[in-house]
Amino acid sequence: MFMLNTKIKSLFIFVISILIANSAFSTTIYISTRGNDANVGTRESPLASLAGARDKIRALKNQGNLADIQVVIAAGNYFMKDPVVYTAEDGGSGTISVSYVAEAGARPVFYGGIEVKGFEKVNDRLWRAHLPEVQRLGWGFEQLYVSGNRAVRAKFPNLDFYRPKAVKEVIIEKGTELVPHLGVQKISLLPEQAAILNTIPAAELQDAVVTFYHKWDNTRKKIFRYSAKDTAIYIVGKGMKPWNKIDKETLFTIENVKKGLDDPGEWYLEVSTGYLYYVPKPDESISETTFFAPVHDKFLTIQGSKEKKVENLRFENISFQVAGYKMPESGNEPMQAAASIEAAVMVDYATKIQFINCEIAHTGSNAIWFRKACSDSKVEHCYLHDLGAGGIKIGEINLAEGGENTRNIVVNNNIVRGGGYVFPCAVALVIFTASDNELTHNEIADFSYSGISAGWIWGYGKSTAKRNKIEFNHIHHVGWGVLSDMGGVYTLGPSEGTSVSNNVIHHVYSRTYGGWGLYTDEGSTGIVMENNLVYSCKSSAFHQNYGKDNTIRNNIFYNQIRAQLESTRIEPHNGFNFTNNIICYNQGNLTGIRWDKTNFVADYNAYWDTRTRDISIAKQSFKDWQKAGKDKHSIIADPKFADPATLDFRIKNKSLMSKINFKPFDYTKAGVYGSKEWVTLAKFDDKRAAKFDEMVKQQELNPVHHTTIL
Numbered sequence: 001m002f003m004l005n006t007k008i009k010s011l012f013i014f015v016i017s018i019l020i021a022n023s024a025f026s027t028t029i030y031i032s033t034r035g036n037d038a039n040v041g042t043r044e045s046p047l048a049s050l051a052g053a054r055d056k057i058r059a060l061k062n063q064g065n066l067a068d069i070q071v072v073i074a075a076g077n078y079f080m081k082d083p084v085v086y087t088a089e090d091g092g093s094g095t096i097s098v099s100y101v102a103e104a105g106a107r108p109v110f111y112g113g114i115e116v117k118g119f120e121k122v123n124d125r126l127w128r129a130h131l132p133e134v135q136r137l138g139w140g141f142e143q144l145y146v147s148g149n150r151a152v153r154a155k156f157p158n159l160d161f162y163r164p165k166a167v168k169e170v171i172i173e174k175g176t177e178l179v180p181h182l183g184v185q186k187i188s189l190l191p192e193q194a195a196i197l198n199t200i201p202a203a204e205l206q207d208a209v210v211t212f213y214h215k216w217d218n219t220r221k222k223i224f225r226y227s228a229k230d231t232a233i234y235i236v237g238k239g240m241k242p243w244n245k246i247d248k249e250t251l252f253t254i255e256n257v258k259k260g261l262d263d264p265g266e267w268y269l270e271v272s273t274g275y276l277y278y279v280p281k282p283d284e285s286i287s288e289t290t291f292f293a294p295v296h297d298k299f300l301t302i303q304g305s306k307e308k309k310v311e312n313l314r315f316e317n318i319s320f321q322v323a324g325y326k327m328p329e330s331g332n333e334p335m336q337a338a339a340s341i342e343a344a345v346m347v348d349y350a351t352k353i354q355f356i357n358c359e360i361a362h363t364g365s366n367a368i369w370f371r372k373a374c375s376d377s378k379v380e381h382c383y384l385h386d387l388g389a390g391g392i393k394i395g396e397i398n399l400a401e402g403g404e405n406t407r408n409i410v411v412n413n414n415i416v417r418g419g420g421y422v423f424p425c426a427v428a429l430v431i432f433t434a435s436d437n438e439l440t441h442n443e444i445a446d447f448s449y450s451g452i453s454a455g456w457i458w459g460y461g462k463s464t465a466k467r468n469k470i471e472f473n474h475i476h477h478v479g480w481g482v483l484s485d486m487g488g489v490y491t492l493g494p495s496e497g498t499s500v501s502n503n504v505i506h507h508v509y510s511r512t513y514g515g516w517g518l519y520t521d522e523g524s525t526g527i528v529m530e531n532n533l534v535y536s537c538k539s540s541a542f543h544q545n546y547g548k549d550n551t552i553r554n555n556i557f558y559n560q561i562r563a564q565l566e567s568t569r570i571e572p573h574n575g576f577n578f579t580n581n582i583i584c585y586n587q588g589n590l591t592g593i594r595w596d597k598t599n600f601v602a603d604y605n606a607y608w609d610t611r612t613r614d615i616s617i618a619k620q621s622f623k624d625w626q627k628a629g630k631d632k633h634s635i636i637a638d639p640k641f642a643d644p645a646t647l648d649f650r651i652k653n654k655s656l657m658s659k660i661n662f663k664p665f666d667y668t669k670a671g672v673y674g675s676k677e678w679v680t681l682a683k684f685d686d687k688r689a690a691k692f693d694e695m696v697k698q699q700e701l702n703p704v705h706h707t708t709i710l
Helices: 002-025 050-062 132-136 191-197 622-627 654-660 676-682 686-701
Strands: 026-031 068-073 077-079 084-086 098-102 109-111 113-115 120-123 126-130 166-173 182-188 209-214 217-222 225-227 232-237 251-255 266-270 275-278 291-294 300-303 310-316 319-321 343-348 350-356 359-361 366-370 374-380 383-385 392-394 406-412 415-417 429-431 438-440 443-447 452-454 469-471 474-478 486-491 494-501 504-508 515-520 524-530 533-537 540-544 550-553 556-558 563-567 576-579 582-585 589-591 601-603 606-609 641-643 648-651
Touching: 026 050, 050 068, 050 084, 050 098, 109 113, 217 232, 275 291, 300 310, 343 350, 343 374, 350 366, 366 374, 392 406, 452 494, 474 486, 474 686, 486 494, 486 504, 486 524, 504 515, 504 686, 515 524, 515 533, 533 540, 540 556, 563 582, 606 654, 648 654
Parallel strands: 026 068, 068 098, 077 109, 084 300, 098 310, 109 319, 300 343, 310 350, 319 359, 343 366, 350 374, 359 383, 366 392, 374 406, 383 415, 392 429, 406 438, 415 443, 429 452, 438 469, 443 474, 452 486, 469 494, 474 504, 486 515, 494 524, 504 533, 515 540, 524 550, 533 556, 540 563, 550 576, 556 582, 563 589, 576 601, 582 606
Antiparallel strands: 113 291, 120 126, 126 275, 166 182, 182 232, 209 217, 209 251, 225 232, 266 275, 641 648
């Protein structure tokens, strides 16, 4: 009897343990547009929001639930009351994950704004809607998205840019830094510019925003004062950077003026009355046009601490759309890459964070920033587009003294397209003070500044941007002739172990100098750039400002516009090794600024100018160049590309490859991969490409020269 009871007891304990194990294996919570956050979170009684699911997870953990947790989100549109904040208690652990995933076959959309309805006709060319919240709650917004596209805030001029007649500055407070602490800039206007401002009421001009495009920077300011007598506008803030001032070569626009409602697709929010005005396009009707205005600047904030990180948190198959950015009253001072501007998804002190097959679109700032002490995280197969600034930022802009730098972030197989609409100087993908990251197989296009930037130290000082992989990316149609000193891939500072390889880079076009494919800027050190295909860039395929011991090998550089190769600063040490490359062209020069003067090793390269075999390096013949010690084993020979007109760069000249030890590489692997639908989505719009080509054509017919190089 005792034996039987013992067996029954053991069996009972075994069955209970199985039940407990199964219940702890996974917990599922459901979100639906028909849900309520007071519900229990089952499929039959779903929750209504991400915040509701987060709070439910907190309650489960407090009850001792140590299982994987999956939040399943039904199809539909979800309007976020506030950005969702995740802290360490909201993630998983080393063995337990928390996942937010779309229901099978669904694509839920979370909006950081609201749909604006109630438009009426003012006349045949103007609509308006009254928004009482503007006056009652002080709601103002600086972006508007119409039928899934960013609309243009009313501005002057519509298509091109203004240029100042002259610029003067009065320093009010110098301070101790290189940039004066406080200054007033007087922007003298041309008569036709002043004539427009003379028609705008003074009260309206107080809210106007001037955006300046100077070299690699933007400055955004409200007009402090307009003087019709002086025919000048005055702006106030920090003094201008001595190395990058606003001058008469600077481009600028004036936006947020009702008088500017003169072009289809423009809008204006009249804060004094609460009316939102819109100039419709010819094919738009009120009944079929949608309007979304941002309420929040963020979707998610993942905020751990030094003591306890957010861990093992995953988002999959979710779309986040419509977030804004509001310029502070003091404006935006110039900063390279819009470095300090935050993102719609901010991540600090976190590890094992994943965004898989998600979408982030229609933002006023960047998409995602893995900023402080982040590690072992991933953004994969995501579509990031229509961005106010850039796509993904990695690391802090200052060294984490005594702390932990961000590392091991993988950004793979994403489409990052269309950005810099609020901050044109933003970069699509940027690594600041971070190491061991991977930017691979991304499609990057349609930005006004560099495609990828890595490193954040100017010169040879301490840098933590080491061993970063920038490989198999397709980077193109960047620059658009509005900013300068930029590249398809741009690097800074000591970066030992960094690889920039197997990328395809083309159609990089700057305003004045510096539309380069590969650009090793100040202090770039220890970088390997190999197996890249670079073509149709403005200034050259490769340019080094200054650096040390970089390796540029086994690349194909085809037909840049002005020159094929450039370098700048003369230093006593070896700047780079330039070997086993093929340089072929039928326009521009072989070399541009100071290629013949800087200190580097060049050998085993093949050069081919289809117009002549008598190529030269600056003013030297190729033979004299070789006698001077460069390119001793290099050759002048036709690589015999299969069909460069159709971008078929297979090399038929086997002898050439043998002589320079060139190893063929498969450049077609650059860019995204996967389903036919995903690859098709990555294809660049033919109309945008044609617009870029027309811009290049017009600027080459009327080139802008700049005497200040770096």
